[in-house]
Amino acid sequence: MAVRFTPWLIAIAALVLGILFPWLKTPLIIALSYGFAALGVSILIRAGQVSFGHAGFTCLAGYAAAAISRTWPATDALVLLLAGVLCGLVSGAVVGLFVARYRAIFFGMLNLALSMVLFAVLGKFYHITGGTDGLRLERPPLAGMALERAPFETALLAIVAVLVVVACWAIRRFYAAPMGQALIAIKTNEVRLEYLGLSARRVFWTGYVISATLCGFSGAMFALIQGLVTPEMGYWVRSGEFVFIAILGGAAHPVGAFIGALGFETLKLVASAVMTGIWQLVIGVVLLILIFVAPNGLSAILVRFERRTRTV
Amino acid sequence: MQSLLQIRGLTLSFGAVVVAAGYDFDLHANERLAVIGANGAGKTTFINMVTGYIKPNAGTISFDGRDITKLNPREIVRLGVGRSFQLPQLFLEQTVRESIELSVVARSRRLSMFTPLAASASSKEVDHVLEVVGLTARAHELCSSLPEGHRKLLDVAMALVLQPKLLIMDEPTSGVAADEKHPLMATIMGALAERKVTSIFVEHDVDIVNKYATRVAAWISGRIAADGSPEKVMNDPEVRSVVLGH
Numbered sequence: 001m002a003v004r005f006t007p008w009l010i011a012i013a014a015l016v017l018g019i020l021f022p023w024l025k026t027p028l029i030i031a032l033s034y035g036f037a038a039l040g041v042s043i044l045i046r047a048g049q050v051s052f053g054h055a056g057f058t059c060l061a062g063y064a065a066a067a068i069s070r071t072w073p074a075t076d077a078l079v080l081l082l083a084g085v086l087c088g089l090v091s092g093a094v095v096g097l098f099v100a101r102y103r104a105i106f107f108g109m110l111n112l113a114l115s116m117v118l119f120a121v122l123g124k125f126y127h128i129t130g131g132t133d134g135l136r137l138e139r140p141p142l143a144g145m146a147l148e149r150a151p152f153e154t155a156l157l158a159i160v161a162v163l164v165v166v167a168c169w170a171i172r173r174f175y176a177a178p179m180g181q182a183l184i185a186i187k188t189n190e191v192r193l194e195y196l197g198l199s200a201r202r203v204f205w206t207g208y209v210i211s212a213t214l215c216g217f218s219g220a221m222f223a224l225i226q227g228l229v230t231p232e233m234g235y236w237v238r239s240g241e242f243v244f245i246a247i248l249g250g251a252a253h254p255v256g257a258f259i260g261a262l263g264f265e266t267l268k269l270v271a272s273a274v275m276t277g278i279w280q281l282v283i284g285v286v287l288l289i290l291i292f293v294a295p296n297g298l299s300a301i302l303v304r305f306e307r308r309t310r311t312v
Numbered sequence: 313m314q315s316l317l318q319i320r321g322l323t324l325s326f327g328a329v330v331v332a333a334g335y336d337f338d339l340h341a342n343e344r345l346a347v348i349g350a351n352g353a354g355k356t357t358f359i360n361m362v363t364g365y366i367k368p369n370a371g372t373i374s375f376d377g378r379d380i381t382k383l384n385p386r387e388i389v390r391l392g393v394g395r396s397f398q399l400p401q402l403f404l405e406q407t408v409r410e411s412i413e414l415s416v417v418a419r420s421r422r423l424s425m426f427t428p429l430a431a432s433a434s435s436k437e438v439d440h441v442l443e444v445v446g447l448t449a450r451a452h453e454l455c456s457s458l459p460e461g462h463r464k465l466l467d468v469a470m471a472l473v474l475q476p477k478l479l480i481m482d483e484p485t486s487g488v489a490a491d492e493k494h495p496l497m498a499t500i501m502g503a504l505a506e507r508k509v510t511s512i513f514v515e516h517d518v519d520i521v522n523k524y525a526t527r528v529a530a531w532i533s534g535r536i537a538a539d540g541s542p543e544k545v546m547n548d549p550e551v552r553s554v555v556l557g558h
Contacts, residue, residue, distance in 0.1 A: 173428070174425055177423075177424050177425050177427055178417040178427075178429050178432050181406065181413075181414055181429050182418075182423055184403075184406065185406065187405065188404040188405050191397075192401040192402065192403065192470070194385050194386050195385055195389055196389065196415055196418035197386055197390045197474065199386060203423070206425070
């Protein structure tokens, strides 16, 4: 099985499962929207950096979508998604100006700190943000049509499925392009990058903006399917989940983020049903096993398998 | 004739240790200067100051008629000063070919987000560079798997691709097996001659200095103790006793 067909496989499987078992639609959309955020995190992992604050971008985009929808209830769901993407892009560009100077633990902690500032602000400004209760948003029209819940969810699932394929293709192109290669070079040698006349900070900033943009889409999609945004969306635990998913799936191929997200959500569903009290323990054990069995994530196994079949 | 590199009153000290004692220095186009000196004499610091990695306490550095004293490494590279390192600075998770391609693309300073790297760099140029430095057979290996001699060559090649007017090499033959030093220098100097690049190289091996340098400068405790033709400097009494240990 070629790794390049895996995004198609995920998209088709998600659509088929969602149509056969309608109760699966919501968890599938949530899982795949987490996949977009984890893909954003894994782009930075390619540069050797781990952010523990990217849920902040999903949260901000979710609130932006909710605020627009509450102010102008007739706003189309597609416009809300686009607003989320733009929110991620703009906030990533601004925050990136500051954090792109830092590396390693300082980068990780600074992202975490900024996301927690947002979390605190959203919790305290009750009159604007609804405090810890969050903001509710009514189901918006989609492509000009007012849809019932079931077809609305199906449409969202279709959008997410198509965008999984598009995102995997686009990010793979990015990794292979000079900017993506320069980003990967940050992990091993920034000094050389500077002595090639390139600005490592600018390269990293570009990667950061792309990662925040993906998180923006993730947050808006999450807001649409949940019909509710809360500060929890930006809590550090959520950022940690994105990192977990990115590691589980691996950064070898963009599809890893989606494999990781589906794996993580399935694990969470099963573990919380079977071992309700200790589901976090199960996830922790799985992470430990993974570090030994597949330290570069599940997608690395696929990539390796493909290389082997090609050379045979 | 105006000098390519002009240094006036370069001064730097780290606490009580003087690494640049206010020296003047001029380098002309097409010279091949060997820098010799004992450990701690200030050779690498000299390179670090010229390439903008360390700022001097006082003095000026001009390159090609422009004051570069306060510029950062990136800006100095863009003006035409290439550098290779004592410990090769490579992209360890990328292949030899990718490293050269990235260097070719870096020259234009436009990094595409969508066109593949291999299509952004002229494959003819990349092939030629790989051939000149003798790395064609290892083009698809990861840089981390290269032996030291090949790492040094790749390090120099990445700087050369930028088409510098001046290439500064910090100990290009250190860490390389004795019988590989001369072939390595012959390869590098051949590539430099082909491109008419002026060069400065730090070197400890007297044979290599005598064979490849047109001029030698000896650093002793942060000052230039002797400067001139290889015969003159190598026979200087102070250089013989302090640097060469005779």
